Amino acid sequence: MxxxxxxxxxxxxxxxxxxxxxxxxxxxxxxxxxxxxxxxxxxxxxxxxxxxxxxxxxxxxxxxxxxxxxxxxxxxxxxxxxxxxxxxxxxxxxxxxxxxxxxxxxxxxxxxxxxxxxxxxxxxxxxxxxxxxxxxxxxxYPDTMTDIVEGFHSFFGSLFGLGGFNAMLEALGVVLGLLIQYFFYFIALILFSICLGSLFKTHKTLGALVAFFGINMGQTIVMLILMFIIPPLSPISTIVTTESGRVISSTGGSGNAQTIFLLSWYLILSIVFYLGSRYIMTKKLNLD
CATH class of the missing domain: 1.20.120 (Four Helix Bundle (Hemerythrin (Met), subunit A))
Structure with missing residues (x-):
């Protein structure tokens, strides 16, 4: 079916x-x-x-x-x-x-x-x-094909590890993050916002728009707060030096930890939005 x-x-x-x-x-x-x-x-x-x-x-x-x-x-x-x-x-x-x-x-x-x-x-x-x-x-064009081929070669080289393991992880993280953010989070948020808008007695479309931008802004704020208060995710690096100026330690978020956090964050939100849409469709359906 x-x-x-x-x-x-x-x-x-x-x-x-x-x-x-x-x-x-x-x-x-x-x-x-x-x-x-x-x-x-x-x-x-x-x-x-x-x-x-x-x-x-x-x-x-x-x-x-x-x-x-x-x-x-x-x-x-x-x-x-x-x-x-x-x-x-x-x-x-x-x-x-x-x-x-x-x-x-x-x-x-x-x-x-x-x-x-x-x-x-x-x-x-x-x-x-x-x-x-x-x-x-x-x-x-014949004059630009060389640059185009080199660009693709560089991208796929990083993606498949030809530029080193760290470059491969970074490239895979970026690509996977974009895919999850659009195909899961973004579309699930659109669906959930539409379902929330249907609960309004009037101006359902306006309600869906408010829900979409409000939820997106809210989750961004929460995500940034979590990244700043959890040390492994913090984008701020702290460097401790001796009196002579020699660096003895430094702390800051790991790129891999941040990538894993963001992927998990958007996947979890996608599931929550889908389940929320499903709940409204089955328990709170409003066609008025």
Whole structure:
């Protein structure tokens, strides 16, 4: 039944998102073609070459600046629009008029929630791949490929231990932390905030927004307090020196300890948010 729910949720959100990401890729291809045309014009030869080249270069430069500005705004907008649209669709399918149908289906609450989460995961991955492909289309030229390959080689070298064990742990910690923070904590927080917003008699969307930002700010404050009061996690290093200035001891948080703490912190919060969403859906469901 989870597979059927997933297919239904996928179809309900994918049309608009496919169009948005298709436009992004088309915009990238247009930019790539424009850059190629501009390079051909700059390398061309003909009468009044200097005058034409100067004018063409000026126009091309102004157009390139405008294109890059619009492109940067477009990418940010696509990413935010994807998250916002998925969150809105999640809220409507669970607690609006459509929620009456969703919550009367002969399936468990867990399957309903996981269907939403899996669709969110799927489109988050597609969104990342489309943005990465879009950027690659614009920057992949014979002159830049060497730098791109070296960048990937350096990253994966650190990730798989070619740069040393400590570098590998740091790279793995960063990557794993980002994955857990987005795919577990962030999405679970969105789901939980939507469920909390449904408990409001009016202004449910506003209630969900307040819950999202309030919880996120609150957990950040608590996390920072814990990191400062627990010595192994403290980001502040204390160095003790003798009268001659020689260092005899130093204390400060371990990078590995901080990484483990942050990973555990976000995983625990993700579980708490999911269980909280499940509790509201089963015990405090409000479709008014």
């Amino acid at each position: 989870l597979k059927k729910l997933y297919k239904y949720d996928w179809k309900s959100v994918s049309m608009i998102l496919l169009i948005l990401h298709g436009v992004l890729l088309a915009y990238s291809i247009i930019g790539r073609l424009a850059i190629t045309i501009g390079e051909n014009m700059a390398s061309g030869r003909g009468e009044n070459f200097d005058t034409h080249l100067s004018l063409s270069t000026t126009i091309f430069g102004l157009g390139a600046v405008a294109y890059i500005m619009i492109y940067a705004i477009f990418i940010i907008g696509i990413v935010l629009a994807t998250i916002l649209y998925l969150a809105v669709r999640m809220q409507k399918s669970l607690f609006s008029e459509e929620g009456y149908l969703t919550n009367t289906l002969p399936v468990s609450c867990d399957k309903i929630l996981w269907s939403k989460i899996l669709v969110f995961w799927t489109w988050s991955i597609i969104d990342f791949l489309c943005v990465a492909l879009s950027i690659f289309i614009l920057v992949s």
